[in-house]
Amino acid sequence: MLFNSYEFIFFFLPFTFFIYFYLLNKRLLSGAKGFLVFASLFFYSWWNIAYLPLILSSMLFNYVVGNSLNENFKKTKVTKKTLLIFGIISNISLLGYFKYSDFFIENFNLLSDSSISLLHLALPLAISFFTFQQIAYLVDSYRGETKEYDFLNYALFVTFFPQLIAGPIVHHAEMMPQFASRWNLAKNYKNIATGLFIFSIGLFKKVAIADTFAVWASNGFDHASSLNMLEAWATSLSYTFQLYFDFSGYTDMAIGAALLFNIRLPINFNSPYKAASIQDFWRRWHITLSRFLKDYIYIPLGGNRKGTVRTYNNLLATFILGGIWHGAGWTFVFWGFLHGMALVINHMWKFLGIKLPTVFAWFITFNFVNITWVFFRAKEWDDAVKVLNGMFFGDFIISHKLLEKAQFLSLLNLKVGAWLPNISGDQFTYTFLFMALFLVLFAKNSTYYMYHFYPSKKLLLISTLSITVVALMFNKISEFLYFNF
């Protein structure tokens, strides 16, 4: 079920909300939690019920392993560490089987000149997210940072529908105390108002902004055979904004929906395109994934404790793995490598102690991120090369109208024609791109409203207009980008 669908907004969410609090009101805490787990599994199964056994067995397995790792672990022939490694490998194998089998077979075929048939497995929804979340739980249990004896609680931690499909990736220790807190067992109107407001903003981001940019981005990447300079920049920037508004819109809706149930999910975005360095960018973009990569890959690899060279290696390895997590393809690996390299350079630069002017630093960072998204988005290398080639070596086209008004331009021997024909763009394309840039740079983000929300006429007007615009654009429902990862 999509957050931006009629069935979620008009049926699932209100129904779940009222039943949950009705059960709590009747002091049926376990019943309420059980209902929330049931509703979340229903939400998950709406796409394809065939994957329900997969998530259930994954949950059961990790619950048993996690429980065995807690402080009551009785020493047997199997050590705690062996059990942890077994748990992690099992999770990664499951993810690897569904997500990376064909990638490995393709590359094996290429290297060995063999022709093993591809498996063509469909990627179970949310598998990357619930696998990472449960790996984190196992490690936390091993470290003694969390424990869970109740399967219902554990199931709620994994399946809680606002964060189930595409995060934020949460820690057991930050979620379960919230469900247990007696302050959270009754309806909280402040949370409901805040949640509704943030949800409406997320819905607007997704439906009105991200889906508008999606048309130009997909025309440029997937359909155009070549791109002129303006088209190529419009394509890459459209994707840059589409991805941000799509994913942060999803996160806002998740945070908003969770707040209705008095649960505060961790923030996932903090105006990432305001970042003035790549390190700053990764502190603001997909924060819970960065946290996971740092806590469970970078630090266990040694972090920055084993010398400069090792630190750089660890950074690079972490980001390459981060790239692979997003998808089984060399373009993702290369994207991760580029970001890892940028972080290494960032560290070296800091070591030199030279400070760039903030605007210049922002400009470099934003353009680096924009250019690297090209590899992230492109389905094939050729598509990435096509877009980059257009961005840097494409023809600069001027319109007939412009040439008529500024005839001196004819001296420059520029090509004359339509500006954005291959991406079906029009005069609004660049206007929208500048508006989006203005929004990401100067508008207050949802994190701010999550902590500083106070009802006002201005916020009421914003939410009313957001909902109305969304209602007018609701006829074109599309999935969230991060569902593919």
Next chain:
Amino acid sequence: MIYKKFILLFFLLPFLLIGTLFSLNLLIDPFGITDYNILNIKYKMARDDRTEKVERIKKIKQIDNLILGSSRSQHIDSAILTKYFGGYSYNFGVGGGNSADALGLLLYLESKDKLPKNILLTLDFSTFKNDELHPSFYKLPELNFLNKDMKEENQIAKFLSIDAIRASFKTIKAHLKHTVPNSYFNKEGFMVSNKPKTTDAESINKLSISYVNNVYKNGDMKISKARLNNVQSIVNLCKKHNINLTVTLTPVASIQYKLIQKNKKLLNKMQELKVKLATITPFYDAMIDNMYVQDVNNFEDNVHTNEKYAEMYLASIYKREYIELTKLKTSQNQN
């Protein structure tokens, strides 16, 4: 308390605003979905010609003569066909229409037992350049014989969407000012133009250069098998139901034709299409260079001919009185 009030208004205000817009659109009904014309609006300004024409066709009991094609055929007056063949004629020329739209409509009419006796199928070279279809094709179940789910639009969107609001405002503005739109479809699907567009050689030249670059991609195109298969299916369907089918390739302005001739790759593609089409059905080839396409007074732009040309065109096809059009026949037919 202030939070409760906010929550109440959070639901109430959008409900009122959306409800008002929905009611307004329902009242104006810019796409002509309902039969209630409470405001007695004469001209609807909806831009979705497929929806409008499909809705109209659904209401017509019997069509005897049918014109199928793109916007280029919208200036063919259906009344001329009535003059030639009698009965009721309808022009189903729709923006970007191609052989899939034509087949989709015929299959729908077949299912309703409403197939016509005579069909004029007009085909544009440009619509054979790839397999993609107009998004509106998918969203109309009456046309979408491919049953491809595009999730593009639903019925509510006809009353609650940005397009619906835009069309409603245009419609009501024209209604209140008693303005007759520059062009509109009459009940027979013919585009009536009150202020016929004119053009000149320079505009045609500019448009043609852009067309060759952007639409024909300078010849970097594949002739779509799917669209040719659709033509084959139409031919088969007409044979099955004993329908008199006439196929023609639509003209382009001479300036554009000369640009095609200059570009070897593109010229080959055009010839490829003509040969492949000829193996499926005999067709009247109006995509040639002659005195009629050299005359800019016959065009609205580089590819859209006007009413005057359309009349000569039909006369040539059915009566062969005015202009000479190359008639290609398949080798099978020649045999």
